[in-house]
Amino acid sequence: MPELPEVEITRRGLEPHLAGQRIRSVTIRNGRLRQPIPAELPALLAGQTVRGIARRGKYLLLECDNGWLIAHLGMSGSLRIVPAAAPPEKHDHFDLVLENGNCMRLRDPRRFGLILWTGADPLRHPLLAKLGVEPLTAAFDGDLLYRISRKRATPIKQFLMDGAVVVGVGNIYANESLFRAAIRPQSACGKLGKARYARLAATIKATLEDSLAAGGSSLRDFTDSAGKPGYFQQQYNVYGRTGQPCRLCGTPIATLRQGQRATFYCPHCQKP
DNA sequence: CGCCAGGCCTGCACGC
DNA sequence: TGCGTGCAGGCCTGGC
Known part of the structure; x- marks a missing residue:
C-alpha cells in the first residue's frame, strides 16, 4: 500500500x-x-x-x-x-x-x-484540482489544520485522511502520526486547539520524513525486480498492533473502525 | 470457501 | 436553494 x-x-x-x-x-x-x-x-x-x-x-x-x-x-x-x-x-x-x-x-x-x-x-485535471496541501512543504503547519478544521465535526483521523485537506496521509500514517502526537483518533477535529495541531503537523512531517529516509536507502536497487522501498520494514507503534502492549506505557493497543477503515490507538497515551 | 484489507472516487442523504 | 459535509458503496486480488 x-x-x-x-x-x-x-x-x-x-x-x-x-x-x-x-x-x-x-x-x-x-x-x-x-x-x-x-x-x-x-x-x-x-x-x-x-x-x-x-x-x-x-x-x-x-x-x-x-x-x-x-x-x-x-x-x-x-x-x-x-x-x-x-x-x-x-x-x-x-x-x-x-x-x-x-x-x-x-x-x-x-x-x-x-x-x-x-x-x-x-x-x-479534475482528479487533482481539489487536492489539499502537500505535507512536506512549509505551507503545511498547525495553523493551517486549525483553520480548516473549525466548525467541522469529523473525527481527526478522517480529517487527516481527507485528500482535500492534506494529501498523502493514508491509513498507516494517520494512525502513527496521531499516536506520536498523543491525540485520540475519535476526537472531533473542530475541537482541537492550536497547540495540539502544531504538534500534529510536526509529527506528520516527521513520520513521513522518517519513512522517506528509510526508503531512500533502497533507491540504488530501484531497477531490481525486488525494488521495494525500505519503509515496509519500519516498526509501527500502533498500526496492526491490536491487543499488543503500547511501546510507551504497555497498555494494550485498541482498535475500532472509522469510515470503514481500521483505526489503532493507545487508550492511555492518546488523549481526547 | 468466504471474508477482509486498502486508496480514493462517486453518489446519496442530510442540515444549515 | 445550494453548498458543504459525512457516510456508504464499489472497484480488485492475495492472504488468511
Whole structure:
C-alpha cells in the first residue's frame, strides 16, 4: 500500500531513467484499472520525449512533449525500470517502452491504480484540482489544520485522511502520526486547539520524513525486480498492533473502525 | 470457501 | 436553494 513516501521514492528512482528519454512504444496488456487506460495512449505517446517527472499527492506526473501522463499506484501498484525484453509477469499491465531498450513497467495486482493522459495542466485535471496541501512543504503547519478544521465535526483521523485537506496521509500514517502526537483518533477535529495541531503537523512531517529516509536507502536497487522501498520494514507503534502492549506505557493497543477503515490507538497515551 | 484489507472516487442523504 | 459535509458503496486480488 504505497503511501506518499513510497510514491516520492518511486519518483526519485524513475527520474534518472526517464528524463530525456524518447518513447518508442506503449504496451497495454490489461487496461482495466480504476479507470480504463486510454486506448489512444500508444498512438499519442510514441515518439514523444519524457522531460521530467513530478508528483502531486500520490499522483506521479510524467511531463512529455505534448502533455502529461498521470499515474497513480492505488494500493498495490509499483512502477519500475526493466529491460523492455524482460518477459512480463502476472499483473504487469502497462509498459512505457523507451528507445534505450528499457521500459517503465506498471505492476498492479488489485488494479486500483490509474494511467491517464492530459494535454493540459495536470494540476487542473479534475482528479487533482481539489487536492489539499502537500505535507512536506512549509505551507503545511498547525495553523493551517486549525483553520480548516473549525466548525467541522469529523473525527481527526478522517480529517487527516481527507485528500482535500492534506494529501498523502493514508491509513498507516494517520494512525502513527496521531499516536506520536498523543491525540485520540475519535476526537472531533473542530475541537482541537492550536497547540495540539502544531504538534500534529510536526509529527506528520516527521513520520513521513522518517519513512522517506528509510526508503531512500533502497533507491540504488530501484531497477531490481525486488525494488521495494525500505519503509515496509519500519516498526509501527500502533498500526496492526491490536491487543499488543503500547511501546510507551504497555497498555494494550485498541482498535475500532472509522469510515470503514481500521483505526489503532493507545487508550492511555492518546488523549481526547 | 468466504471474508477482509486498502486508496480514493462517486453518489446519496442530510442540515444549515 | 445550494453548498458543504459525512457516510456508504464499489472497484480488485492475495492472504488468511
